[in-house]
Amino acid sequence: MTQMIAPQFDLERIRADFPILHQQVHGHPLAYLDSTASSQKPALVIDAMNDFYRRTNANVHRGVYQLSEQATEAMEQARAKIARFIGARSVREIIFTRNTTESINLVAHAWGRANLRPGDRILLTEMEHHSNLVPWQIVAQATGAELLFIPVDGTGRLALDGLDRLLTERTKLVALTHMSNVLGTINPVKVIAAAAKQVGALVLVDGAQSVPHFPVDVGELGIDFLAFSGHKMCGPTGVGVLWGRKPLLQAMPPFLGGGSMIRSVGLRSSSWNDLPHKFEAGTPAIAEAIGLGYAVDYLASVGMDAIHQAEQQLTQYAVERLQGIDGLTLYGPAVAERGGVLSFNLAGVHAHDVAAVLDQQGVAVRAGHHCCQPLMELLDAPATARASFYLYTTPAEIDQLVRGLEKCKAIFG
């Protein structure tokens, strides 16, 4: 069995930062193994939002009075922290949205409808979350563009040998996930982006599972758009981010119309505000954006490299323990090419039953199609159970998962 190398941070101190983790579920200590769906929040983030509502709450970018100015300042500070966190060149490139889904829809509708013509191609992969598939289906239907897909091979990695044939001068956009939320596969985004650039295609990366878990630098990756969600990276629900290269965002028409996104409004036409406001119609999720800024501070203080290294260690340990269970099928590639997401099935037991039995043992895992129905078809599995890890996950929780699975086998024979 793997000799666990201690993480570069004090795991007990990290856990002490997350109030929710210290509770019993059905008489067992909670083992929260569903951070891929949504992460838990450190007290720092909860307190920052609480503090905002107690002391600073007002609408932003509108008032000339002190509270409004302070609220605006706090939200803009959060934008600046996020820009630094992903290596954006300008704070104007950070658009606050509700989540990854809305960020991708923004590009699909604002950029896609204005730029795609019949016969143009959008290249996706077979492992996309519905969030990075359905918006493109809608836009393809509206514009006459075609969807093509990079296949997933039998090991759960993208089959890149045919990439040259898939990428042609008709390809206008490549949109792919950085890390699969089912297989854990970390895709070679930099290589794919470089190939896309050869044919002049733009590259959108779904960073819902990468930005929370390892260092992501948009300049280094050579991409054009990055979408991610606050709630998966120790921040609150209700806030997400779209990063885009400034010239592209400037050239794009607005996505949603309303307050804040305009420069001037007449009865029949209007003109648009500067970035980022052009894409932030209406009152934003102010406390949430501020909370996300604190989440970014928290992750940066622990260190994204350290978080990634700790998760890889845990994943190695979990893979070895799960592979020791008779009748368990584990999906996805080798640990070196994946993050801390493990999808599996137990022979003869439905994934929902596995999750229900695990819940009785205090272990929270997700079961279902994980919003990836085409990939599940490819895996020939209507559903899987999925355990996923984050910086607060312990080897003891993985042991608890394994005991729960043994119990499941005993119950279902």
Ligand SMILES: Cc1ncc(COP(=O)(O)O)c(C=O)c1O
């Ligand atoms: C890879 C991936 N993309 C997109 C999403 C959608 O995220 P959200 O529901 O926060 O918009 C998820 C959520 O699980 C995801 O894992």
